[in-house]
Amino acid sequence: MIYLTRRAEFSASHYYHNPDFSAEENRRIFGKCNNPNGHGHNYTVEVTVAGEVDETTGMVLDLKDLKAVLENEVLQLMDHKFLNKEVPVFATRIPTTENIAVEIWSLLAAKLPAGRLHRIRLYETDDLYVDYYGE
Amino acid sequence: MVSLTKRYRFSASHRLHNESLSAEENARVFGKCNSPYGHGHNYIVEVTLRGPIGPSTGMVMDLGLLDRAVQQEVLDRFDHTHLNLDVANFQGRVPTTENLCVEIYNLLCGRLEGGKGGAHLEKVRLEETSSNSFEYAGVTADDLEQTPREKR
Numbered sequence: 402m403i404y405l406t407r408r409a410e411f412s413a414s415h416y417y418h419n420p421d422f423s424a425e426e427n428r429r430i431f432g433k434c435n436n437p438n439g440h441g442h443n444y445t446v447e448v449t450v451a452g453e454v455d456e457t458t459g460m461v462l463d464l465k466d467l468k469a470v471l472e473n474e475v476l477q478l479m480d481h482k483f484l485n486k487e488v489p490v491f492a493t494r495i496p497t498t499e500n501i502a503v504e505i506w507s508l509l510a511a512k513l514p515a516g517r518l519h520r521i522r523l524y525e526t527d528d529l530y531v532d533y534y535g536e
Numbered sequence: 537m538v539s540l541t542k543r544y545r546f547s548a549s550h551r552l553h554n555e556s557l558s559a560e561e562n563a564r565v566f567g568k569c570n571s572p573y574g575h576g577h578n579y580i581v582e583v584t585l586r587g588p589i590g591p592s593t594g595m596v597m598d599l600g601l602l603d604r605a606v607q608q609e610v611l612d613r614f615d616h617t618h619l620n621l622d623v624a625n626f627q628g629r630v631p632t633t634e635n636l637c638v639e640i641y642n643l644l645c646g647r648l649e650g651g652k653g654g655a656h657l658e659k660v661r662l663e664e665t666s667s668n669s670f671e672y673a674g675v676t677a678d679d680l681e682q683t684p685r686e687k688r
Contacts, residue, residue, distance in 0.1 A: 419592055430593060432600065495594030499538045503589070528543035529599075536537065 404519055405461045406449045409471050411480035414441040415496040418485075439483055444498075445524040446475065446505060452516030462515035474508040498525040502533040510535065539658055540596045541584045544606050546615035549576035550631040553620070574618055579633075580663040581610060581640060585648065587655030597648075597655040605647040610640055637662040637670040645674065 416439040417431035427435045434440070448471060452461040482488055484496035494500055502523040510518045524530040551574035552566035562570045569575070583606060587596045617623055619631035625639050641660040648657045659673040 417594065419594075421592060430598070497589075497594035499540065499589045499596055500594045502538065530541050531596075532539040532541070534537075 402451055403454055403461050404449050404451050405464075405467075405516070406447050407464065407467050407471065408445060408447045409468075409476060410443060410445050411476050412441060412443050413479050413482050413484050414439040415484040415491070416440065417495050417497060419495060439485065442525050444479075444501070446471075447520075447522040447524075448505075448509060448518070449520040449522070450513060450516040451519040455515075462513065466514040470509060470512045470514065474512055475505055478508070498523055498529070498531045499533075502531045506533050506535055537586055538589055538596055539584050539586045540655075541582050542599065542602060542606075543580055543582045544611065545578060545580055546611050547576060547578050548614050548617050548619050549574040550619040550626075550636075551575070552630055552632060554630055574620065577633075577664050579614075579636075581606075582661040582663075583644060584658040584661070585655045586658040587653060590653050597653060602648070605644060609643040609647055613643075633662055633664040633668065633670050637672045641672045641674060 416436055417434040418427050418437065419430075422430065448467065450461060450467065454461060478488055479501075484491045484501070486492075488496070490504055491500070494504075502521045505523065506518065506521045509521070518535065521533045522530055523533075550569075551571065552569035553562050553572075554565070557565065583602065585597050585602065589596060613623060613625070614636075619626050619636070623631075626635070629635055637660055640662065641657065644660065645657050648655070657674075659671055661669055661671045663669040
């Protein structure tokens with residue numbers, strides 16, 4: 402079994418707000434992330450695929466195919482977007498880094514051309530990242 | 537369940553020296569890290585929490601709580617200190633990065649366990665330099681099955 406990781410970057414804005422909370426609660430819980438105009442990050446997503454090395458190609462999967470899936474499923478949806486307003490799933494779910502990582506997993510898991518999705522690591526900044534293993 | 541990791545930095549000096557060893561033994565075991573006046577590092581500590589995503593917040597833990605815990609337990613205690621001379625935790629214990637990593641885990645464990653939301657401290661990773669790093673995830677079942685080793 403080999404683990405292969407591909408990295409991609411996207412930039413997006415978001416804000417944290419729960420309509421079930423009062424304005425004061427939202428400010429207290431989410432702090433400056435509650436600014437309704439949003440703020441942005443350069444996200445780095447690392448997609449790790451587990452699989453066996455194919456004997457004829459020497460590869461787990463064709464990296465071009467993984468790049469295309471990542472581009473079509475994630476980057477086109479999220480890059481240069483205001484996540485709360487432009488990505489439907491985040492109209493009702495707060496686009497925290499935790500929730501974005503889980504969403505990227507569900508976008509990619511069924512679309513991999515080969516291998517098995519092992520981990521999504523999503524960096525919000527160099528100093529903060531989330532890992533999701535699908536459960 | 538999601539694991540969330542945040543990275544912090546502090547600078548400190550230390551000297552690897554064991555009073556119960558002779559000068560020659562200290563020099564042999566610890567090499568240039570035994571230099572009598574100590575030397576320093578820019579440490580990077582990565583704190584990993586694991587837990588369910590809170591349904592109303594979308595978060596594993598309020599990062600403000602984590603920042604305060606790390607600030608008070610780790611950075612206020614260790615940043616810009618000489619670990620052997622200034623820090624009570626290393627009186628009588630060699631401040632290797634292994635011991636520092638375990639100490640940071642234990643300090644944070646007490647602060648982060650049992651909070652609402654169910655997140656727990658999964659591991660602490662401590663970089664001494666970009667080439668050397670250490671990880672500690674607490675006592676695991678594997679540890680308990682092994683013969684206890686002499687404490688450093």
